Amino acid sequence: MKIKGQAWKFGDDVDTDAIIPARYLNTTDPALLAAHCMEDADPSFAARAKPGDIIVAGRNFGCGSSREHAPIAIKGAGVGCVVAHSFARIFYRNAFNMGLPILECPEAAASIEAGDQVEVDLSRGSIVNHSRQQEYQAHSVPPFMRELLEAGGLMAYVGAQLRKPKGQPAK
Amino acid sequence: MTSMTISEKILAKHAGQSSVRSDDLIEAGIDFALGNDITAPLAIEAFRKSGAERVFDRERVALIPDHFAPNKDIASAMQIRTLREFAREQQLVHFYEVGRMGVEHALLPEQGLVLPGDVVIGADSHTCTYGALGAFATGVGSTDLAAAMITGKIWFKVPASVKFIFRGQRRPWVGGKDLILHTIGQIGVDGARYKAMEFVGETIEALPMTDRFTMCNMAIEAGAKVGIIAPDAVTEEYVRARAKRPYEFYRSDEDAVYESVYDWDVSALEPMVALPHSPQNVKPVTALPQIRIDQVVVGSCTNGRLEDLRQAAAVLKGKKVAPQVRCLIIPATQWIYQQAMREGLFEIFLEAEAAVSTPTCGPCLGGHMGILAAGERAVATTNRNFVGRMGHVESEVYLSNPAVAAASAIAGRIAHPDEVQ
Secondary structure, eight states, X not given: OXXXXXXXXXXXXXXXXXXXXXXXXXXOOHHHHHTTTTTTTOTTHHHHOOTTOEEEEOTTBTBSOOOTHHHHHHHHTTOOEEEESOBOHHHHHHHHHHTOOEEEOHHHHHXXXXXXXXXXXXXXXXXXXXXXXXXXXXXOOOHHHHHHHHHTSHHHHHHHHHHSOTTOOOO | OOOOOHHHHHHHHHHTOSOOOTTOXXXXXXXXXXXXXXXXXXXXXXXXXXXXXXXXXXXXXEEEOOSSTTXXXXXXXXXXXXXXXXXXXXXXXXXXXXXXXXXXXXXXXXXXXXXXXXXXXXXXXXGGGGGGGTOEEEEOOHHHHHHHHHHSEEEEEOOOEEEEEEESOOOTTOOHHHHHHHHHHHHOTTTTTTOEEEEESHHXXXXXXXXXXXXXXXXXXXXXXXXXXXXXXXXXXXHHTTOSSOOOOOOXXXXXXXXXXXXXXXXXXXXXXXXXXXXXXXXXXGGOOOOBOSEEEEOHHHHOSHHHHHHHHHHHTTOOOOTTOEEEEOOSBHHHHHHHHHTTHHHHHHHTTOEEOOSOOGGGGTSSSSOBOTTOEEEESSSOOOTTTTBSTTOEEEEOOHHHHHHHHHHTBOOOXXXXX
């Protein structure tokens, strides 16, 4: 599972109000949420982000509220992956449950600059920075979690498991 | 016998194991699950998609419209309708309409629905509030709530515990809010990321329930999974008359394992204020320059309880809110509202030219009922002061306890309560 795009750089402690302000939480529509993604941190982000782009951030990305609208908005904006030094606890779990790939990698978070062309390979956990000819290593995403991401999140994954004929092992 | 912390004991019990250690992956049965008008619509959508038909227990799932209630606009009305219809269909016992409701984390303990020894999950980050009762309570996303509503279970990684020892007698006007702001100021907003924060020591033992709720409520602001206080006579006094079912007290073993221990003498601690735009930018109120303000909010799941309103009233009694300031008082539940009215607190607030609102989370998250314009500043007894949290991206929120908020309303700038007496 590979993701390739341009890097968007953010700092430490990016909170869920920066990712999707609460004033927009009167909807669960991914397209409406995506239109305001990162609005209070970078008002131009939602309009300029392209499919496959990668958010690169510092420590504690996604701190604050438990809103699942945060990973929904990021995914809706077309972002293919978030790479951070570390993630806040609830966001970490929500991202996988919503099918948004994320990787913890302090080295990548420190070295990648805004606008760099970055390629992420989730199965290997590798992050290649084509603009700087650098490669960084994160923990790989295990097969069942990749399957969950490919299915589009936890509920879709669980649904797919239920539909599998009995006795057939998971891929 | 393995030595365990209170968090580990509660989790072991709910996982049906004799012991657990930090980093163990366990599946725990839950005693209670909750969602609100922002998070529950997504959980209900996930519930439907899964093909599930019934919640695991209609008495153990609460849906509480509080964030945008009373309905702030058509979209919010539609979201709350989703909750209402689901609650009816599932015959949920605990669904609260306006007029009977309250801010979820004030309401559920008050109604005796979350209890000592419980495992509680809520699709709201401030679910950690119930740790004040000696429960293991943590915020989750909507999908995790959906799964738990169906199965009555959730998987956890057992968090490592960090012990915070507080020593000394609190100074006047210093409460739970000041202790937790001090803590976050010391360790930072990711200082307890994924950890269980355990608050102990003579200062905590002498702390009323209200202040304990405030402390555990803001554990998430340090990144923690839970904030927890061992139950004692104070807890028993609070719970006894309210509990709707049996409960159990747990305590950490003397030789339980902690990842780290902080030991603070707080006898000299002043009322604290968190400056924009992070709960870790903490300074004593007396160290601040003149900071003019436009709005004051007393309320929220952090500081909207009866004792909080009494504190604000004690400062506001016989005074007037400064002409350029809007002062909003938001009792956190209908019961608190009624009690405050009976005690004559509303008379004090209204004479002071403050506004009193029906319970809502409202302005705390920039939802409604007190949104800030560009360039405006608020002192709020709430829990977050992120960029744009209470309104315009160029507005500012300063977090404080209710007495400092009330004093600031009178002074028109951030003030210590002694300055306006």
